Amino acid sequence: MTDWVKIAEDQEIPKFKIDLNADEPAPTTTASKDNEPDVADPAETSLLIKILGKGLVNTKQSLDIQQKNPNSPLHSVKTFEALHLKPELLKGIYAMGFNTPSKIQETALPTLLADPPQNMIAQSQSGTGKTAAFVLAMLSRVNVALDHPQVLCLSPTYELAIQTGEVAARMGQFCPEIKLRFAVRGEEVDRNSKITEHILIGTPGKMLDWGLKMRLFDMKKIRVFVLDEADVMIATQGHHDQCIRIHKMLSSQCQMLFFSATYDKEVMDFARLIVPEPTIIRLMREEESLDNIKQYYVNCKNEEGKYNAIQNIYGCISIGQAIIFCHTRKTAAWLAAKMTADGHSVAVLSGDLTVEQRLAVLDRFRSGQEKVLITTNVLSRGIDIEQVTIVVNFDLPVDLRGNADCETYLHRIGRTGRFGKSGIAINLIDGEKSMSVCRAIEKHFQKDIIYLNTDNADDIEKIGN
Ligand SMILES: Nc1ncnc2c1ncn2[C@@H]1O[C@H](COP(=O)(O)OP(=O)(O)OP(=O)(O)O)[C@@H](O)[C@H]1O
Numbered sequence: 001m002t003d004w005v006k007i008a009e010d011q012e013i014p015k016f017k018i019d020l021n022a023d024e025p026a027p028t029t030t031a032s033k034d035n036e037p038d039v040a041d042p043a044e045t046s047l048l049i050k051i052l053g054k055g056l057v058n059t060k061q062s063l064d065i066q067q068k069n070p071n072s073p074l075h076s077v078k079t080f081e082a083l084h085l086k087p088e089l090l091k092g093i094y095a096m097g098f099n100t101p102s103k104i105q106e107t108a109l110p111t112l113l114a115d116p117p118q119n120m121i122a123q124s125q126s127g128t129g130k131t132a133a134f135v136l137a138m139l140s141r142v143n144v145a146l147d148h149p150q151v152l153c154l155s156p157t158y159e160l161a162i163q164t165g166e167v168a169a170r171m172g173q174f175c176p177e178i179k180l181r182f183a184v185r186g187e188e189v190d191r192n193s194k195i196t197e198h199i200l201i202g203t204p205g206k207m208l209d210w211g212l213k214m215r216l217f218d219m220k221k222i223r224v225f226v227l228d229e230a231d232v233m234i235a236t237q238g239h240h241d242q243c244i245r246i247h248k249m250l251s252s253q254c255q256m257l258f259f260s261a262t263y264d265k266e267v268m269d270f271a272r273l274i275v276p277e278p279t280i281i282r283l284m285r286e287e288e289s290l291d292n293i294k295q296y297y298v299n300c301k302n303e304e305g306k307y308n309a310i311q312n313i314y315g316c317i318s319i320g321q322a323i324i325f326c327h328t329r330k331t332a333a334w335l336a337a338k339m340t341a342d343g344h345s346v347a348v349l350s351g352d353l354t355v356e357q358r359l360a361v362l363d364r365f366r367s368g369q370e371k372v373l374i375t376t377n378v379l380s381r382g383i384d385i386e387q388v389t390i391v392v393n394f395d396l397p398v399d400l401r402g403n404a405d406c407e408t409y410l411h412r413i414g415r416t417g418r419f420g421k422s423g424i425a426i427n428l429i430d431g432e433k434s435m436s437v438c439r440a441i442e443k444h445f446q447k448d449i450i451y452l453n454t455d456n457a458d459d460i461e462k463i464g465n
Pocket residue numbers: 046049050053054055056057097098099100101102105124125126127128129130131132133261
């Protein structure tokens with residue numbers, strides 16, 4: 001199986017260069033995007049979080065369980081042994097360093113592995129063990145005596161499919177008889193042959209090509225269908241319809257498993273369309289809070305004024321590491337150039353970088369090689385950088401209509417004051433519009449945002465205490 005992963009990785013496509021969908025219209029040129037609000041691409045963010053993840057996220061949140069099929073048994077396990085897995089799979093799990101099931105795995109795995117098979121919709125934040133859970137179900141269901149695909153796993157991009165395949169390869173390392181294959185761009189199969197591998201992991205377009213257009217395998221013989229990163233899948237143009245087409249060709253006996261990191265109405269509606277009588281398991285995200293964060297606003301005339309405010313703050317207090325959020329790539333680049341010219345060690349992370357480049361920037365910043373990270377909304381969600389003490393909103397977060405985006409505000413600054421540490425958030429205001437956004441944020445969270453005069457050194461020193 002390891003060879004299989006290697007072959008797919010060695011294809012001519014650079015590993016982490018995202019190309020969501022070859023059929024999509026050509027993207028807007030970088031130059032024309034510089035002045036637009038920089039937004040995070042969900043597939044890129046998902047991939048970045050996955051690669052950055054350094055292990056299991058331990059969450060204290062409780063599980064919300066709903067059963068649509070009253071006949072399906074529901075119990076949880078505290079050990080992997082209690083799942084009665086094949087010994088080779090258990091060996092694979094332990095070889096990966098997993099000792100006990102994570103919270104979502106405890107509850108999901110007995111249902112995932114139950115006979116008769118149960119359908120499931122599971123949602124929980126990144127890093128809580130979803131991939132490991134459904135990969136284990138995929139590997140457990142394979143009948144190696146049959147040489148045709150029995151498990152389909154759909155991911156929204158090439159890169160995310162590779163990530164899942166790598167987990168499957170590691171977990172199944174002691175089951176060499178289980179064969180896997182990637183159904184992704186660059187993988188070709190002779191039209192006149194049949195696919196004999198047991199598990200196919202890939203993107204919807206390729207899966208449709210192989211299953212429907214070329215009939216290289218029989219969709220009716222699929223026993224497990226996994227839709228991974230459902231939230232991203234829905235956000236990706238075209239995938240939504242392709243998934244429905246694939247789903248329609250599956251037999252009614254096929255076990256449907258649907259996994260997603262976020263929970264909103266659209267994702268759930270889509271899930272319900274795909275998955276009959278599901279057991280729904282949700283592990284809610286641990287809420288960020290503003291409790292340990294001191295919030296300030298500074299009145300500035302214009303961008304130059306905002307820059308001067310930053311300079312004054314740096315001149316008065318010693319700052320460990322800071323993240324500065326800008327609305328557009330252009331502002332981020334402008335600010336970075338100015339701060340660099342003034343002797344600051346600055347990193348820039350914006351949407352024009354590939355995922356690989358973003359990883360490199362984050363690695364350098366985390367290791368302290370740069371003290372300031374200037375970024376846009378591409379960094380707003382799901383990425384933890386613990387050592388940051390100051391977050392500056394060079395531009396306050398607004399939605400498409402220009403109204404306060406309180407959720408993004410929380411994600412931006414809510415990470416600074418975690419684990420009992422106190423954090424500082426500074427909002428730079430230039431004019432009435434941004435002042436009203438600031439007021440709306442203050443009202444929303446019912447937490448004071450205090451006036452700070454950055455022309456007054458005493459005032460600034462107070463925030464450092
Ligand atoms: N039971 C476990 N014990 C220890 N580590 C685990 C366990 N399950 C998963 N992990 C590890 O935790 C990390 C996150 O797991 P996994 O990728 O399955 O989470 P996820 O919820 O699918 O995240 P994402 O949404 O980003 O894909 C991985 O490094 C994985 O190897």
